[in-house]
Amino acid sequence: MGTDHTLTRRIWRCLTVAFGLLAALTILAPPALAEPKPPLVLAAASLQEAMTAAAEAWARRGHPRPVVSFAASSALARQIMGGGDADLFMSADEDWMDTLAKAGLIVPETRTRLLFGALVIVGPAGGRLHLRPAPGFALARALGGGKLAMADPDSVPAGRYGRDALQHLGVWDQVSGQVARAENVRAALGLVAHGAAPLGIVYATDAFAEQRVRIVGVFPAASHAPIDYPLARLKSSTNPEAEAFRRFLLSSEAKVIFRRYGFVAP
Known part of the structure; x- marks a missing residue:
C-alpha cells in the first residue's frame, strides 16, 4: 500500500514538472506570425486583364494575391467617398482622382500617372x-x-x-x-x-x-484629352502590402505586363 502511494506521488511530481515545462515553453515561445492580409485594389474596368496578370505576378513572389475589384472609375470613386474599404485606386482618368484628392482621401505623394491608352x-x-x-x-x-x-x-x-x-x-x-x-x-x-x-x-x-x-x-490623339491611368494609395489604408504592391506596379516587371495588354507604360 505504501509502495503504491509513493508511486502515485512520483507520477504526480513528474506530471507537475512536465506541465510546468510546457507552460514555460508556451510563455517563452514567440507568437505565431499572422498571415499578411491581401490589399484591396479598386481599378477601372478597362484594366481587368492587365491588373489580374499583375496581381498574379505579385503573388508568385510569395505575397498574398491582391483582391482587385473592377468597375467604372466613377462608381469606384463614389464607393470610396461613401466610406468603402480599399487600399489602392487606379482610375481611367485624372478627374476622378482629382475628386478624391480634393476630398483628402488619397496620400498625395503616392499619386502616379502610370499608364496611357488609345x-x-x-x-x-x-x-x-x-x-x-x-x-x-x-x-x-x-x-x-x-x-x-x-x-x-x-x-x-x-x-x-x-x-x-x-x-x-x-x-x-x-x-x-x-x-x-x-x-x-x-x-x-x-x-x-x-x-x-x-x-x-x-x-x-x-x-x-x-x-x-x-x-x-x-481616333487622333489630339481629338480628346490624354487617356491616362493615375494610381494612388488611399489615406484610410493601413495594410503594408498595399504600398509594396503599389511600388511593384511601378516596376519594370509590371510595365512589361501592361504593355503586353496594349497599354503605353513609360
Whole structure:
C-alpha cells in the first residue's frame, strides 16, 4: 500500500514538472506570425486583364494575391467617398482622382500617372468596315440606324473621351440620339461583341481583349484629352502590402505586363 502511494506521488511530481515545462515553453515561445492580409485594389474596368496578370505576378513572389475589384472609375470613386474599404485606386482618368484628392482621401505623394491608352471604334470581328476618324467623317452612315455603344458620357471616363472626340470632329450632333449608354467601357464592348450594337467606342486595350470585335478606326490623339491611368494609395489604408504592391506596379516587371495588354507604360 505504501509502495503504491509513493508511486502515485512520483507520477504526480513528474506530471507537475512536465506541465510546468510546457507552460514555460508556451510563455517563452514567440507568437505565431499572422498571415499578411491581401490589399484591396479598386481599378477601372478597362484594366481587368492587365491588373489580374499583375496581381498574379505579385503573388508568385510569395505575397498574398491582391483582391482587385473592377468597375467604372466613377462608381469606384463614389464607393470610396461613401466610406468603402480599399487600399489602392487606379482610375481611367485624372478627374476622378482629382475628386478624391480634393476630398483628402488619397496620400498625395503616392499619386502616379502610370499608364496611357488609345481610343478606338470597334465593330464585329467578321466585318470589313474601315473608318478614318477625321472632321465630318461618315459615322452616322456607318451606323445605318443602329446604336453606337459607349460608356456613359456623363460620368464614365471612356464615354467622356468618346464624346469629346466626336465633338472635336464635328459629328456628335449627328449620332448623339443613337448612343447606347453603358455603365462602363466593358459593358459597351459587350454590346458590340453580342451584336446588340454595330459599332462602339472603347479603349484599344479593350478591343485586344475581345475576339468577337475588331478595330475599325482609331481616333487622333489630339481629338480628346490624354487617356491616362493615375494610381494612388488611399489615406484610410493601413495594410503594408498595399504600398509594396503599389511600388511593384511601378516596376519594370509590371510595365512589361501592361504593355503586353496594349497599354503605353513609360
